[in-house]
Amino acid sequence: MSNARIAELVDGIADLIDAPDRHQAPLKTLAHVEFQLRVLGLLCAAAADAPTTLTTPGSLDIWSRYIILHCRSLDCETCEIDARLVAESVNNEVAKGTSIRRMRNQVFHGGPDPENVDLDALHRVVSDNADRILKICKHGHVSRPDPFFIRVDDELAALNDYSEAFATYWPRRGPATEVMRQDILEALRELVPHSGDRLLESFAIDIQKDLRGFAERESVQVRVVPSEPIAVRWDLRTSSGTIRRFDQFGMTVDHTRVWYSESGSKSYKEFLADICNWELLKERLLEQLEEQVEHESQISEELFPNLKRYITDVPARVRVTEGGLGDRRDCTIAEACELITSQTDNYSSQTHLIILTGEAGSGKTHSLLQFARESLAYGKELSPLAVYISSSGTSANSLNTLLDASMARTRILDKSSVLALCRSGLAILVIDGFDELLGFRTYDDPLSGLKPILDELRGKGTIILSARSSYSEARLRRNLQQHPALDWPPRVTSLELQPWRREQLRELTSRLAVEATEQNMPTEIRQLLTTPFFCLAFAAWARSGRIQDFLQFVVDSCLQRERRKLRGQRGTELFDSEALANIFSEVAELIARNAVPEISEEDLELAASMALARDLTNEEKRRLSSLCGMSAEWSEDKLSFKFTHLAIAEQFFARQVARLPHEQAAALLFNVPISTLCAQLIVSIWRWEYGETPTGLVNALQEKVEAVEVYDPRLPGALSLGELWAQVYGTGDGPRIARRITVEDLDLDGSGRVTLEGAHVQNLTVGKRVELLLKSSYVVRLDVSNSSTSVLIGDSYKQVRELLTYNELAVGPVKIKQALGLAQDETTDASEIDAYFKANLLGGAPILVSSRDYAPDGDLRLNWVLAYGLDVWQDFVRRMKEEGKITLERVATSGRRKVRLRLTEKLDAP
Secondary structure (H helix, E strand, C coil): CCHHHHHHHHHHHHHHHCCCCCCCCHHHHHHHHHHHHHHHHHHHHHHHCCCCCCCCCCCHHHHHHHHHHHHHHHCCHHHHHHHHHHHHHHHCEEECCEEHHHHHHHHCCCCCCCCCCCHHHHHHHHHHHHHHHHHHHHCCCCCCCCCCEEEECCEEEEEEEECCCCEEEECCCCCCEEECCHHHHHHHHHHCCCCCCHHHHHHHHHHHHHHCCCECCCCCEEECCCCCCEEEEEEEEECCEEEEEEEEEEECCCCCEEEEECCEEEEHHHHHHHHCCHHHHHHHHHHHHHHHHHHHHHHHHHHCCCCHHHHHHCCCEEEEECCCCCCCCEEEHHHHHHHHHHCCCCCCCCCEEEEEECCCCCCHHHHHHHHHHHHCCCCCCCCCEEEEEECCCCCCCCHHHHHHHHHHHHCCCCHHHHHHHHHHCCEEEEEECHHHCCCCCCCCCCCCCCHHHHHHHCCCCEEEEEECCHHHHHHHHHHHHHCCCCCCCCEEEEEEECCCCHHHHHHHHHHCCCCCCHHHCCHHHHCCCCCHHHHHHHHHHHHCCCCCCHHHHHHHHHHHHHHHHCECCCCCECCCHHHHHHHHHHHHHHHHHHCCCCEEHHHHHHHHHHHHCCCCCHHHHHHHCCCCCEEEEEECCEEEEEECCHHHHHHHHHHHHHHCCHHHHHHHHHHCCCCHHHHHHHHHHHHHHHCCCCHHHHHHHHHHHHCCCCCCCCCHHHHHHHHHHHHHHCEECCCEEEECCEEEEEEEEECEEEEEECCEEEEEEECCCEEEEEECCEEEEEECCCCCHHHECCCHHHHEEEEECCCCEEECHHHHHHHHCCCCCCCCCHHHHHHHHHHHHHHCCCEEEECCCCCCCCCHHHHHHHCCCHHHHHHHHHHHHHCCCEEEEEECCCCCCEEEEEECCCCCCC
16 A cells, blocks of 8 residues: 555544543443444454454454454564554453443443543543554555445544445444445455344444434444344433433344333334334324414315315325335225335335325325324324425425424424334325425426435335326436436335316215206316316306306406405505416416426516516505415525415416417427326316317427427427327327327327327327327327227337236237237347337336346236346346446345346436
8 A cells, every 4th residue: 555545544543543532421432442442453354455254343342352363464563462452451440340341341231321430541541542553553554444444425434334235334423324335345245254143233233323313412322242132322312301221122033123121022113112202292293284284274265165174075096006005006095095004014125105196286285184194193003103294385405404394393303313213114204295395396306305315214114205297206217217326216106196086076066065967067177177176166166156267267266365465555456356367377487487386576576567567566566475375485584475276376377378379388388397287277278268279389389399309208398298289189080190299198089090209108098989100109008998909000019018908908019919919020129129128127117136037026017027038138137237238236135135227327218
């Protein structure tokens, strides 16, 4: 090793072993003696530069014995003498008749804290040890300090423990840091044998990590000795002060983790529940939750007085896709939540990430609040509770700060302790409005704030995120698949809130004595009655006597309270309904363009000036901030404004699009992706205003999307075009063509040939009288269960991943050909096979397969890898690995050894 590297190592080691302040608590100084022995033992192991017999994490006695037996690796008589003196320093007396070894063992067997310690003698030991270890290091016997010592955050840290998936290193200050670098793990596998008590040691590491959220800083002291209980001394942080604790832990013969409490052996979960004061925690979480429920109720009451309460009796339904909730495809939200709760203990080395999507007004918040309330009900013992976090109105700029801010009022939990409860299966983290959080406001990198949380959960726990659109979910899925630095990719389940069915509308209206017969209902209204928000609006409209058209009634419902608040000094209204609606429309456009949920006070005034085509008076500026359809929040000492309900924002954005000339509206939608609901609203408003569908707008947007030279199916314009095209041309007669559209659900009905060129569709349903021609398209699932396979023209089937017929779901080219009755090719083009595998790798969840033969190992979601036979898939994986396009990473799981297929940036999309 060069002189510069020796000097760098010496400086780092000097900092690690330096004697602490002589006035430090004796227990901490005792722990530092053990740390000094660890550092010296690792120096001896590093000097050997060969496989060692050291076991990690090790204890005072183990490190002392190791140094005595292995200091010969230093190959220096002077250094060997110094090393033995350090190892034997544990026998020095630091209290009458009590050595360091005896005192350290005493406190970690439940004895009292050290008393009558000779602080001078204790400090003399750590000072002498520091001098001797530093002298050994300066002699330069260590040729390769890593992987025993590495730099973490520009600070030298010593090895604490390692497993197949990660290693932990102790710096001089702060908690142990987890390291997942493959070069470090490979080196450790070569040099450090696994001890026979790896499960116990891993348990000790988890205890240390879990206690970070409950303990005073740097107060946790852990002792691990094989065949003995894990002993932990630490200071519990409470709202009324600090409580000194001593706890012991162990494992049963079936590896169950237990806590040895004063009243007997209990589960480790019961320990965590004990230190967080379980029942009091539930009370405080429920108090916060009720405030959120009251806030949501006030918003609904302002819009639809005396109607919102009827929604709770109408069960919402969800579609479950691609995840860990079994093969159930359609169930109530309550049933889905029960399944989620029942599976919190299932450990599969992957955090269960559940993404709940649904249009604005579909009931996401209502459903999650109900789930959280149920979980906090009394009498459920230690069943997992839902920690509900709302991003609405928050000024947090990350999930970390949002969690800390939301939990502060409990005076029990913070971010670290919430994640400890999640890892143990005692809590489910619920983030409502994930796509509204600051930092996630553009869809380019939704993983940026989620990654630190996933890393801390380390493949355990359950998170539920809600988002308005499947677009944000698709971006997150793709981001999870391609992110090169993600150490713990989650297992993703999609829950999509289903549109309300006719029976749900009738169930609601029957309680309100409102008639909802489809015969008397205009098409534009019928198409909107798929969410609770618009069903309530319809009920209120029907009860009002139907003087206005429906959409105008919804707008006026949002504005009527605003007009009463916006009165001048003489009681006159400052803005009439039309002016106020125009202001809200301009605000909706600003919010959509900026991809943020709120705007500043200055932007609100700007929007009003643009809507009125004049400057505002001082009185108008002053009164504008009292809008109640817009909620005001303090953010960085400034007021910001957002719509109180997302459905209101969608309504006014659609109104703004309909007000603009075709070219200007197309330019807006080219840059702003719209939802299914927004597309429905645009079409409905267009029909009311102009008596026709917006075909001119669709054509103008089609031209702009086709003109893009470097096309990406995630282009906002392609998403907007897909949603609008589905509404305008999904049903019709005669030939229809769509180019470069991206849409999740597309129902093709009517008659005639439909050509989709360069389209990306998640779920495509085709009616009986439609012919479908696909060109350069990608369809995840094609549903012909209500028509027949004859609707497919030519080789369109090659662009379909799954084909649903009336009697089977065919997955992959081979099965699809069989379902279509086509002869199998004797030889298949290699490029076609590669394109198939690449498309599935890029578009699906993280791939976890057997390390022996790359088979799915029982995971039915990965059966597509067998489409051409296991040998073809194995050949593909090997080729991609040789080309550097796929890396294989070991994963710590139960059962057969598995590897994770991680894509590199070199894997080109098919």
